[in-house]
Amino acid sequence: MNRIRIFIRSHRALAAVIAVMVLAAVMAGAALFQPWRIFTSSNVNEALPVVEGPANTSSGGGTAAASPGNTATQPTNPQPTSPLPTNPIPSPAILKSGAFESQEHETTGSAQLLALPDGSHVLRLENLASSDGPDVKVWLSSLEAGGDWFKYRSGAYVDLGSIKATHGNHNYAIPAGTDVSGLASVVLWCDRFSVAFGSAPLA
Structure with a gap:
């Protein structure tokens, strides 16, 4: 000293x-x-994605207004009009789904690959619970879930961007033109250190 x-x-x-x-x-x-992220978490809850159809603008047989000079009287007891027809909004179709398994960090929840009525695709994470970390991304991978995470760099993948939160229900738009038939798993990928926090099979 x-x-x-x-x-x-x-x-x-x-x-x-x-x-x-x-x-x-x-x-x-x-x-x-960023060691403080060990003690932090976040929560985002998004509704199930839907695509609304065109609005129904039919008048449904309403009573015409009287024009100037028109002396015709309206019926004293008009017939009740029937309710407007409604077009139900179709729900997204689940193409593939699977439960998360832990890898570098404990991760639970499920992943669903959805097809929307307009032809687009969305990845939905439900009841997700994972850990916070620097630069965590959501990947769609052509490789199987689990096992050695170093393999994910060598396979084909689609980067859907940064994860929205460590917990909750999230929707991630899949780029148009993506061949979803070749996707085998969802990976929560820490891009900074090249490790998988968790992964889910898409079966």
């Missing part, structure tokens, strides 16, 4: 440089690993 004090007193400029370098390394490590 005395030697360190003597060194600092005799090499103040060098000691100051070393102190700045150590502080910079600590700050860089904190920014990279």
Whole structure:
């Protein structure tokens, strides 16, 4: 300890440089690993996606208004009009689904690959519960869920963007033109450290 004090007193400029370098390394490590995320979580709950059909604008046989000069009297007891016909909104079709399994972090919930009535596709995560982390993405992968996560880099995948929250029910639009028939799994992928937090098969 005395030697360190003597060194600092005799090499103040060098000691100051070393102190700045150590502080910079600590700050860089904190920014990279973000260790506080171990204690943080978030929740997003989105409704099941729907595509509404065209609105029904038919008048349904309403009574015409009288024009100037028209002396015709309206019936005193008009017949009741029937209710407007309604067009039910079709529900999304589940093409593939599977339950999450933990990999680097404990992860539960389910994933559903949905086809909407307009021909688009959406990935829905339901009852998700996972861990927070830096740069976590939602991937659709051509490889099977589980096992060694290093394989996901070598397979084909579709990056749907950053995960919306660690918990809840989320919808992720799948880019138009994506061949969903070749998708085998959903992966919660930490892009910064190349690890899978969890994955779900699409069967």
